[in-house]
Every structure is written in C-alpha cells, then in structure tokens.
Amino acid sequence: MEAIDFQTDFSPRYGELVEVAPGIRRIVANNPGPFTGPGTGTYIVGNGEVAVIDPGPMMPEHVEAILSGLKGEHVSHIIVTHTHTDHSPASRLLQQKTGAGIFAFGPHADLDAGALEGGVDRDFKPDFTVVDSEVIEGKDWQLQAIHTPGHCSNHLCFAISEADALFCGDQLMAWATPVILPPDGSIADYINSLKHLSTRAESTFYPTHGLPIENPKKLIAAFIQHRLDRIEQVKGALSQGVNTLTNLRKLLYKDIPSSLYAGAELSLLASLEYLEHQGLAAKTVEPSSQSQQWQWIV
Numbered sequence: 001m002e003a004i005d006f007q008t009d010f011s012p013r014y015g016e017l018v019e020v021a022p023g024i025r026r027i028v029a030n031n032p033g034p035f036t037g038p039g040t041g042t043y044i045v046g047n048g049e050v051a052v053i054d055p056g057p058m059m060p061e062h063v064e065a066i067l068s069g070l071k072g073e074h075v076s077h078i079i080v081t082h083t084h085t086d087h088s089p090a091s092r093l094l095q096q097k098t099g100a101g102i103f104a105f106g107p108h109a110d111l112d113a114g115a116l117e118g119g120v121d122r123d124f125k126p127d128f129t130v131v132d133s134e135v136i137e138g139k140d141w142q143l144q145a146i147h148t149p150g151h152c153s154n155h156l157c158f159a160i161s162e163a164d165a166l167f168c169g170d171q172l173m174a175w176a177t178p179v180i181l182p183p184d185g186s187i188a189d190y191i192n193s194l195k196h197l198s199t200r201a202e203s204t205f206y207p208t209h210g211l212p213i214e215n216p217k218k219l220i221a222a223f224i225q226h227r228l229d230r231i232e233q234v235k236g237a238l239s240q241g242v243n244t245l246t247n248l249r250k251l252l253y254k255d256i257p258s259s260l261y262a263g264a265e266l267s268l269l270a271s272l273e274y275l276e277h278q279g280l281a282a283k284t285v286e287p288s289s290q291s292q293q294w295q296w297i298v
C-alpha cells in the first residue's frame with residue numbers, strides 16, 4: 001500500500017481565536033485524541049456578524065473561549081457538519097448564549113450504533129435543515145452546502161466562495177484517514193463523496209481536525225486509493241478462506257491492543273459491506289457454528 005503524505009506537525013493554541021485567512025478564524029477545543037487528532041477546530045466565518053461552524057464537544061470552557069474571542073461581535077448562525085460528539089453537542093449551549101439558529105442536514109440517522117453509540121449525538125436537532133447545494137447567507141459571507149455522506153450519513157461540507165475555500169468537516173484531514181463505521185458510515189458513499197469533492201475548484205480545504213489542506217485534489221486521490229487498497233486486502237484474505245470478522249482482524253490488524261478490536265472489526269465490516277454492495281462478496285452463516293458466525297465468500 002502506498003503511504004499517504006500526512007501532515008502531523010500541528011500544535012494549536014487551545015482556546016485562542018486565530019485568523020487562518022481573511023474572513024476565516026479557527027479556535028481549537030482542548031479535546032485531542034485518536035479520533036480528534038489535535039482537537040476539534042471550530043471555524044468562525046465573517047466579521048462582526050459571524051457563523052460558527054462545529055461548536056464542538058460539550059465543553060463549556062470551549063464555548064466560553066469562542067464567546068470571549070468574539071467579544072463585541074454577533075453570532076448569527078450556528079452550522080454543524082455532522083452529528084458526532086466532537087462536532088455538534090455544544091450547539092445548544094452556544095445557542096443559549098447567542099440566540100443564533102442551528103443549521104445542519106438533520107438529526108443523527110435512526111440506526112443502532114452498538115459499541116460506538118458513545119460517539120454519536122442523539123440529542124442533536126437542527127432548527128433549520130439544509131439540503132445539498134443550499135446556500136446559507138450571512139452579512140458578508142455565503143456558504144454553500146455539499147452533502148457528503150460516508151463518514152456519517154448526514155455529513156455536509158461548506159464552500160465559501162469569498163475565500164476560495166471549503167470546510168470539509170471530517171471528510172478529509174491532513175493527518176489521518178477518517179474512520180468509516182457501519183451502519184451509519186458507508187465506504188461506497190464515502191468514495192462517491194470524495195469523487196464529488198474532487199470536482200470542486202476551491203484551492204484550500206479546512207478540515208475540522210488538523211492543518212488546512214492546500215492541494216485537496218492530490219489528497220483526495222490518495223484517500224480513494226487507500227480505501228481501494230484496503231478493500232483489495234480484505235478481498236485477498238477472503239479468497240484464501242479467511243472469512244470471519246475475527247479471523248480477518250487477526251490477519252489484517254496484527255498488533256493492535258484488545259481495546260481496539262471492536263473498532264477494527266467494524267472497519268473491516270465497512271470493507272465487506274462495500275464488497276457486497278459491488279457484488280464481489282456474499283454473506284453466509286457457517287451451518288455447523290454454534291455462534292452462527294457470519295462468513296463472507298468471494
């Protein structure tokens with residue numbers, strides 16, 4: 001598998017509003033971790049009358065930092081890329097303090113997330129639902145929504161024409177590939193969303209986590225290839241008869257701690273669902289198995 005040229009040298013000043021381009025500021029929440037990298041980057045669009053994109057996790061100190069950074073300005077819109085707990089939960093708190101309306105694709109899809117339930121924000125409900133291509137207009141900015149399911153089925157990116165830039169949420173990041181976890185996540189949708197984004201003309205993408213992406217088309221091509229390579233590995237294992245989640249995990253994720261087994265198996269399930277979706281694998285139950293373990297055949 002060809003390595004992706006990741007950029008990891010990002011050490012944000014937590015809780016501080018930083019201008020990243022004219023009319024775009026960022027403030028990073030102090031919630032670093034394996035899925036959030038350096039932390040959730042909340043973006044502020046405009047000057048004076050502003051939009052806040054992804055207020056972040058339920059961290060009152062982050063909301064306080066946003067508000068003190070915006071002293072003397074007015075928050076007119078709260079915009080959410082998707083309903084994961086590092087992006088949407090602080091929306092209501094920010095709304096209580098500012099009165100701004102909350103804009104997003106919709107609540108989290110009504111699917112059982114099982115072991116990953118902790119990562120989804122079931123309480124989130126936008127005041128205004130936003131569809132693909134819709135334009136949200138502020139005083140001195142316009143954001144066009146782009147529906148990009150895959151990482152999360154309600155994921156939106158936002159293009160800002162004033163700045164030749166696009167806010168890409170968790171669709172792309174410079175330091176890691178995002179996790180795609182069924183049932184809400186889908187690799188087929190994710191690859192389609194990446195292909196759609198590769199047709200965009202904006203030259204800078206701002207991800208929620210980590211550094212800006214200055215050559216998005218190149219990174220998108222590498223991300224698509226990375227997914228397809230992973231799927232080929234899974235297909236290769238299936239054709240050798242390694243065909244249960246546990247055995248695939250033992251083969252393809254050799255050195256991970258047991259705390260990551262469930263996540264690794266869900267990632268594998270996403271690849272298997274993709275192969276099924278493409279008609280390249282089928283699911284069957286081992287007849288003699290006590291546990292009725294699923295098997296996949298190519």
Ligand SMILES: [Zn+2]
Pocket residue numbers: 035036084086087170208209
């Ligand atoms: Zn995130």
